Amino acid sequence: MREFAAWWDQHGGGELRDIEPFHIAAYVETLQLRLSAPSIKVHLAAVKMLFDWLVVGQVVAVNPAAVVRGPKHSVRQGSTPVLSKEDTRTLLDSIDVSTPIGLRDRALIALMTYTFARVGVVIKMQAEDVYEKNRRLWVCLHEKGGKLHDMPAHHSLEEYLHVYLSQTGMQEGFLFRSAVARTGQLTDKPMSQSDVYRMIRRRVVAAGIEGGRSRKTGCHSFRATGITEYLRNDGKLETAQKMANHESSRTTGLYDRRDDQVSLDEVEQIRI
Structure with a gap:
């Protein structure tokens, strides 16, 4: 503006x-x-x-931009880098969970992967947004427009969150907190989106997976990875749309990278 x-x-x-x-x-x-x-x-x-x-606000009578159209742009697949399920598992297993920071990072990455949550939603979560219902752990995501989106936790995510909350003794306040430099201790303040991105970059490089060398894997990658793996295992696009809290299934389809693997399999048929 x-x-x-x-x-x-x-x-x-x-x-x-x-x-x-x-x-x-x-x-x-x-x-x-x-x-x-x-x-x-x-x-x-x-x-x-x-x-x-x-x-x-009655400052102007009409919106002069309402009738103006922007340039045409259509994409069938998003540009967000996606980690394979093997690389994602390698990344989660490579995190040293002997410290509060390690427990935090593992739980945060798993939350974005298994719930398709946006990083902007994750960093605003409170400890009380993780709760038990019918003997299972659930998470409450505060999405755009003030929408509350409740999701049951995947069994792996449930384990990571249980360990993280129990070992840090966290009962209230922000769920994913920033750390005091070089001390390994968590503060009362939430992580910023740039904090999460830098953490992911460090973790990916340290794990030695392909995403680290390409220097492209970021916060949104895990949302795309989760959606792709869900659809690859016979999940329904309409259900993925609800889980990702997308207004349109077309938006959800931008995260679907199943064709990447299909294309790779086809290329490997060229046996020379």
Whole structure:
């Protein structure tokens, strides 16, 4: 929005109510000179959301960006790197769980993998979001838009969470907490998304799996890995959509990388 405001000052100026749809369209055209289609769509969405807010607040009468269309962009598969089930197992088993940090990291990675949870949701979880129901452990995920999404814990995740909570004595506060540098002790503050990303990078490299060498594996990779493995084992796309809390099954399909393995198997048929 700062970029749009700077562009408006330079090319139009005046009040917000003076902005017309053709101004927004001209701004989108300038973005096409330096940004990809997905990035342009993000910029346009931000402008539309701002003017929606201004309309509700009666600052402007109409949203001039509502009729403006961004560049066409369609993808059938997401770009998020996916770890295989073997690499994911290697990663989890490689973590030293003799320390609170190791227990935390193993539980966090497992939670993202087995519940398809977004990292932004995971880092906001409280200890009380892990609870027992019908003799099984459940997790409550606070998703976008204030939605509460309850998921039963996979038996491996249940084990990791039980050990993590019992050995740290954690009963309240943030579930996944940052650590005091070099002390191995956890603070009362939550991990940030960048904290999680750096932790994953360290763990992946230390495990020596392929994702470490490519330097691409990140927080979202485990969401994609979980969805792919669920579908590979005859899971239903509609159920995966509910588990991932996606509005559309098309979004869930972007995380499905079963075809990657199919393609690899086919290539290996070229026996030279």
